Each structure stands twice: as C-alpha cells, then as structure tokens.
Amino acid sequence: MNCRRFQRLLFEYVDGELSQREEASVAKHLAGCPECQKLLDSEKSAGLRVSKALHERAAKVELSTGFQERLLKALNDGQEAGPRTFESFFAFVRRFAWPAAIGAVAVMIAVLLLVRGHAPSDTPRGMALRPGDETGPGTVPVQAALVSTVYTFRLDGNQVVDRLEYRTNVVDGAVLLTRN
Amino acid sequence: MDEQKLAAALRNQEPEAAQELVRAYGDRLLRSAFLLCGSETDAEDLVQETFLQAIRSAHRFRSHSTLYTWLHAILLNLSRRYHRERKRLVYDDAITEREMVEPGDLGLETDLQAGSSSLEKALRHLSAAHREVLVLRFYEELKIGEIAARLGLSKGTVKSRLHYALAEMQKHLPKEMNLFGTSGTKNIETR
Numbered sequence: 001m002n003c004r005r006f007q008r009l010l011f012e013y014v015d016g017e018l019s020q021r022e023e024a025s026v027a028k029h030l031a032g033c034p035e036c037q038k039l040l041d042s043e044k045s046a047g048l049r050v051s052k053a054l055h056e057r058a059a060k061v062e063l064s065t066g067f068q069e070r071l072l073k074a075l076n077d078g079q080e081a082g083p084r085t086f087e088s089f090f091a092f093v094r095r096f097a098w099p100a101a102i103g104a105v106a107v108m109i110a111v112l113l114l115v116r117g118h119a120p121s122d123t124p125r126g127m128a129l130r131p132g133d134e135t136g137p138g139t140v141p142v143q144a145a146l147v148s149t150v151y152t153f154r155l156d157g158n159q160v161v162d163r164l165e166y167r168t169n170v171v172d173g174a175v176l177l178t179r180n
Numbered sequence: 181m182d183e184q185k186l187a188a189a190l191r192n193q194e195p196e197a198a199q200e201l202v203r204a205y206g207d208r209l210l211r212s213a214f215l216l217c218g219s220e221t222d223a224e225d226l227v228q229e230t231f232l233q234a235i236r237s238a239h240r241f242r243s244h245s246t247l248y249t250w251l252h253a254i255l256l257n258l259s260r261r262y263h264r265e266r267k268r269l270v271y272d273d274a275i276t277e278r279e280m281v282e283p284g285d286l287g288l289e290t291d292l293q294a295g296s297s298s299l300e301k302a303l304r305h306l307s308a309a310h311r312e313v314l315v316l317r318f319y320e321e322l323k324i325g326e327i328a329a330r331l332g333l334s335k336g337t338v339k340s341r342l343h344y345a346l347a348e349m350q351k352h353l354p355k356e357m358n359l360f361g362t363s364g365t366k367n368i369e370t371r
Contacts, residue, residue, distance in 0.1 A: 008339075011324045011339055011342065012324060015323040015324060017323060017324070017325065043346075046346055046350070047317070047318060047346075050299070050314065050318045050346070050349065051318040051319065051321070053299040054215060054299075054314075054315070054318055054319040055319065057215075057299070057300060058211035058212070058214060058215055058319065059211070061207075061210055061211050061214045061220055061223070062207055062210070063202075063206045063207055063210055063224065063227070064224060067202070067206065067224065067228070068199060068202050068206075070228065071198065071202060071228055071231055071232070072198060072199070074228065074232055075198060075232065075235060
C-alpha cells in the first residue's frame with residue numbers, strides 16, 4: 001500500500017467497503033504516513049460539513065399547498081405537468097427526422113433510376129445538354145425532381161409552433177445521345 | 181401504509197395510492213430535487229413529473245429496490261433532461277450576443293441567489309454532473325458503489341467527480357468556511 005493506492009481507496013475506506021485484508025493494509029499505511037492520515041481527516045471533515053450544510057438548506061424546502069391537488073388533476077387529465085415545451089419539440093424532431101431523411105434519399109434514388117431508364121438500351125451513352133443548346137433528333141427529354149424537407153419552428157410564448165414541409169423542385173432538361 | 185402495501189396499491193391503481201405516495205415521499209424528493217436543480221419552482225415541477233411517471237409505470241416497480249430509490253432514479257433522469265434542455269436554451273438565436281453561460285450557473289436562479297448561504301453560492305459553480313454526485317454522496321448519503329450504479333458510471337468516475345466537486349466548493353467558499361483544514365486538497369489525485 002502506497003499513498004497513491006490509498007488515495008484511490010479513500011472513499012471505500014470511509015464507507016467501510018474494503019475487504020479485511022485491504023482495510024488492514026490501509027490502517028498499517030496510515031499508521032506510518034501522517035500526510036495520508038491528514039488527508040483522510042480532511043476528507044471526512046469536509047464531507048461532514050458539506051452534508052450538514054446541504055441538509056440544513058434542504059430542510060427549508062417543502063411542497064407548496066395544492067401540490068397534491070395539481071398532481072391528481074394532472075393524473076386525471078392524462079397530461080404531464082410541468083414544462084414540456086422543449087420535451088415535445090425534441091420528441092417531434094426525433095420522430096420525424098429519420099423518416100424525413102430516409103424519404104428524401106428514397107426519392108432521389110427513384111429519380112436517378114428514372115433518368116437512367118429513359119436511355120435506349122442500345123445507345124447507353126448520353127451527354128447532358130446545357131441551357132441554350134439546341135435540341136432535336138437524338139435528344140431525350142429528362143425531368144428530374146428533387147424533394148427537400150424543410151423543418152421550421154418558432155417560439156410562440158410558451159409553445160413551439162413547428163412545421164414540416166416537403167418541397168419539390170422540378171428541372172426539365174435533355175440528354176443528347178451519341179453513337180460510338 | 182407500509183411500503184409493500186403501498187407498492188401493491190400503486191400496482192392495483194387504487195385511488196388513495198397516489199396521495200399516500202406524495203405524503204410519504206413528496207417533501208424528501210423535493211429537497212433532493214431542489215439541491216439538484218437549484219430552483220424550488222423547477223424542483224416542484226420535477227417532483228410532480230416524477231410522481232406522474234411513477235404512478236403511470238407502477239406496474240414496472242420491482243420490490244428489489246425501495247420505493248424511494250425507484251422514485252429517486254426517475255427524478256435523476258428527469259433532472260438530467262432538465263439540465264440538458266436548459267443548456268440548449270442558451271444557444272437560442274435571441275441571446276447569441278450574451279456570453280455563454282457556464283454549465284454550473286444554469287438552473288440556479290433567484291431561489292439560490294436570494295439570501296443564499298456561502299455553500300449555495302459555491303454549489304452554483306458546479307456542473308450538473310458534479311452536483312449530482314455531491315448530492316448523492318452528502319445528502320442522500322450513498323456509498324461510492326451505490327452512486328456508480330445509480331448513475332451508470334464507473335466508481336473511478338464517481339470518485340474523480342467527487343474530488344473535483346469538493347475542490348471546487350473549497351475554491352468558492354470563504355476562507356472561514358475552509359472545508360479541508362490545513363492540508364487542503366493538494367494530495368488528491370484527480371483524473
């Protein structure tokens with residue numbers, strides 16, 4: 001048993017939770033180490049004073065009159081008492097965030113597959129046209145839709161007013177097909 | 181009503197069970213809640229929510245712990261959520277120009293400021309995590325192993341937080357309330 005080891009076991013020693021062997025080892029160390037004995041005394045003393053102060057302050061606190069009535073009313077109403085504005089806000093986000101994200105990814109994958117499916121099978125190569133390029137024979141019209149989720153919220157007094165929207169942006173274009 | 185009968189009454193959803201639960205544990209729970217959050221008003225809200233959750237989930241209560249231990253576990257979870265949500269409020273757009281509030285200052289409003297003792301002022305400097313272990317150790321009088329189990333932490337973490345909490349309290353207390361006598365905390369290993 002050295003000082004470092006004793007410091008690690010200090011709380012357990014105070015709690016009487018050490019094995020007989022460990023306790024004997026600590027007692028022997030303390031008998032020969034005034035610094036550790038002083039540390040032990042300090043910790044015990046500090047603990048007692050903090051404990052006393054906490055108990056004294058807490059003793060002044062009591063349930064307000066009407067607490068039981070409010071509790072029973074809340075039970076009967078089936079509502080949770082107390083502040084839940086932000087609890088419900090974050091619960092809402094948790095509830096919709098993942099489905100919204102998965103939905104957006106699924107739509108994007110579907111769009112990509114749709115665009116690829118329009119190309120004729122014997123002429124796989126295509127070149128996207130830029131706005132202003134001429135279209136005509138050999139071009140394939142393409143429409144891409146990108147769905148984005150927009151979640152907005154604001155505080156209105158004690159309430160959170162929130163809204164989840166799906167916005168679709170549609171882009172029309174064309175792909176020029178070429179033969180090698 | 182003894183504890184076993186009360187637990188049975190709660191499971192059977194007997195009407196007087198809720199009242200008896202409040203009568204038996206209300207004040208005790210409130211005092212712990214107050215020390216955890218620093219506000220009498222918020223503490224009462226936490227206790228009310230604790231009882232509501234307890235009564236609604238009474239069927240889940242197993243007699244291997246006491247009713248108070250079970251209630252206090254619910255309270256601790258609610259207290260942690262309370263502190264998390266209060267921390268998020270600090271980052272609201274409307275107050276981004278204010279300097280960031282130290283975690284230890286959150287939740288300790290006028291209840292502790294008005295006529296508060298030196299010890300309470302020192303408590304304000306502790307984060308929720310450090311205040312938690314301090315209250316469990318020195319108010320609820322739990323052992324290290326019990327605190328570790330209650331909070332889902334290792335014993336080492338609990339001890340480390342306790343050392344830190346006591347050192348912080350020492351820093352912010354006036355000299356005449358020196359907790360540690362002459363040796364202070366210089367020999368304490370912190371992690």
